[in-house]
Amino acid sequence: RVQLVESGGGSVQAGGSLRLSCAASGYTSRLNCMGWFRQAPGKEREGVAVRNRDNDDWTRYADSVKGRFTISQGEDKDTLYLRIDDLKPEDSAMYYCVADRTFCPLTRSDTYDYWGQGTAVTVSS
Numbered sequence: 001r002v003q004l005v006e007s008g009g010g011s012v013q014a015g016g017s018l019r020l021s022c023a024a025s026g027y028t029s030r031l032n033c034m035g036w037f038r039q040a041p042g043k044e045r046e047g048v049a050v051r052n053r054d055n056d057d058w059t060r061y062a063d064s065v066k067g068r069f070t071i072s073q074g075e076d077k078d079t080l081y082l083r084i085d086d087l088k089p090e091d092s093a094m095y096y097c098v099a100d101r102t103f104c105p106l107t108r109s110d111t112y113d114y115w116g117q118g119t120a121v122t123v124s125s
Helices: none
Strands: 002-007 010-013 018-026 033-039 046-052 059-061 069-073 079-084 093-100 119-124
Touching: 002 093, 018 033, 018 093, 018 119, 033 069, 033 079, 046 069, 046 079, 046 093, 059 069
Parallel strands: 010 119
Antiparallel strands: 002 018, 018 079, 033 046, 033 093, 046 059, 069 079, 093 119
């Protein structure tokens, strides 16, 4: 089993930046990919960024965040980051770390093997 623990959320002013972190533990060697989803109150869960753990060239971003969000991982591959620049009020949401042993689609949340508990981001204008 794999555990995912997010951190780094908080309350920030619009235009600011945040870096979210996700620490993975357990049988992480079985994971093929990891990523981030978010969910704002009253809205559906949205995939924002995913990446392959062994291929730095395989990353995917939602169109709504391209150019402002950057997904990366630590050298040990067990820490995932999401840097968010130029934060907007519409970025306010609970951000979840996800991981899967096979495939990480941006458009489907129901296929992921593992989810973290989430870290909250609030952006004020």
